[in-house]
Amino acid sequence: MKRYTHADTYDNNIPSAITIGTFDGVHIGHRKIIDRLIASSKERNLESTLLTFFPHPRMVLQKDTNIKLIHTIDERIQILEKTGLDNLVIHPFTKEFSRFTAQEYVKDLLVDQLNAKSIIIGYDHRFGRNRAADISTLHSFGETYNFAVEEIPQQDIENVAVSSTKIRKALSEGNIKVANNYLGDNFMLTGKVIKGKELGRTLNYPTANIHIKESYKLIPKQGVYVIKACIDNKTYFGMMNIGTNPTVENTDNQRIEAHFFDTTFNLYDKCIQVEVLEYIREEQKFSSLDDLKTAMQHDEDFSRDFINSLL
Numbered sequence: 641m642k643r644y645t646h647a648d649t650y651d652n653n654i655p656s657a658i659t660i661g662t663f664d665g666v667h668i669g670h671r672k673i674i675d676r677l678i679a680s681s682k683e684r685n686l687e688s689t690l691l692t693f694f695p696h697p698r699m700v701l702q703k704d705t706n707i708k709l710i711h712t713i714d715e716r717i718q719i720l721e722k723t724g725l726d727n728l729v730i731h732p733f734t735k736e737f738s739r740f741t742a743q744e745y746v747k748d749l750l751v752d753q754l755n756a757k758s759i760i761i762g763y764d765h766r767f768g769r770n771r772a773a774d775i776s777t778l779h780s781f782g783e784t785y786n787f788a789v790e791e792i793p794q795q796d797i798e799n800v801a802v803s804s805t806k807i808r809k810a811l812s813e814g815n816i817k818v819a820n821n822y823l824g825d826n827f828m829l830t831g832k833v834i835k836g837k838e839l840g841r842t843l844n845y846p847t848a849n850i851h852i853k854e855s856y857k858l859i860p861k862q863g864v865y866v867i868k869a870c871i872d873n874k875t876y877f878g879m880m881n882i883g884t885n886p887t888v889e890n891t892d893n894q895r896i897e898a899h900f901f902d903t904t905f906n907l908y909d910k911c912i913q914v915e916v917l918e919y920i921r922e923e924q925k926f927s928s929l930d931d932l933k934t935a936m937q938h939d940e941d942f943s944r945d946f947i948n949s950l951l
Contacts, residue, residue, distance in 0.1 A: 742768030
């Protein structure tokens with residue numbers, strides 16, 4: 641998959657079939673659209689191109705600092721690379737770009753820069769300044785600029801019954817199984833391992849303290865989870881706590897701490913990606929460190945049983 645960070649860097653000598661969207665949390669509904677795009681592009685002898693935008697429009701237009709996205713832009717790229725797309729165009733979303741009229745958007749971006757010969761889009765797609773244009777407008781532009789429009793009907797989209805909103809809700813409730821089913825993959829957290837207070841070592845559960853630099857990344861409900869990670873091309877399983885460590889610390893600072901089973905290694909300054917497999921329990925304050933150790937042993941037993949059920 642070729643990747644472009646701006647539409648004007650795209651090789652517009654190559655005619656393309658395009659789909660368009662933010663594609664946050666590349667879920668099974670998105671994958672259905674992408675599969676149709678790829679199949680259609682092969683039938684028409686075109687290259688399959690996905691056009692997406694970053695930052696998220698709400699971050700720019702509404703200055704929405706509270707918006708939380710299921711995937712960071714790098715995670716989104718990683719997932720889309722596995723789909724079989726020919727091209728991924730990540731066009732910067734700016735206030736200036738938001739003021740494009742529908743005609744400027746279609747003519748200047750889709751036709752002139754991306755050489756669109758086919759556009760595959762949902763029935764409810766809106767575009768242009770103030771999102772004033774709809775699918776019927778796109779059909780009209782298609783006649784003017786000689787590209788086909790394939791509309792994904794409402795029934796097809798609703799049959800999947802998946803949305804990024806539903807996935808965010810599931811994650812905020814700790815319902816990892818539902819979220820992963822909707823995503824068609826495991827929810828992931830990607831970050832750099834930083835120095836912590838090494839409290840886990842005193843409990844015989846040394847942890848990797850994961851710092852996620854993207855403030856817009858959605859963090860699941862606080863609690864304890866079963867996880868896995870690929871580190872140096874080897875898969876490790878373990879458990880992870882998201883929370884404030886109320887038993888041993890008096891702080892409101894949320895931390896993400898991962899403990900991997902049956903291994904000891906130094907992960908400081910390494911960037912790791914954790915896949916979240918299952919929710920175990922809520923974080924809670926215990927009356928003593930011994931009670932906390934007992935709970936952690938139960939968490940480990942649960943995690944190992946869950947992992948063995950997968951293998």
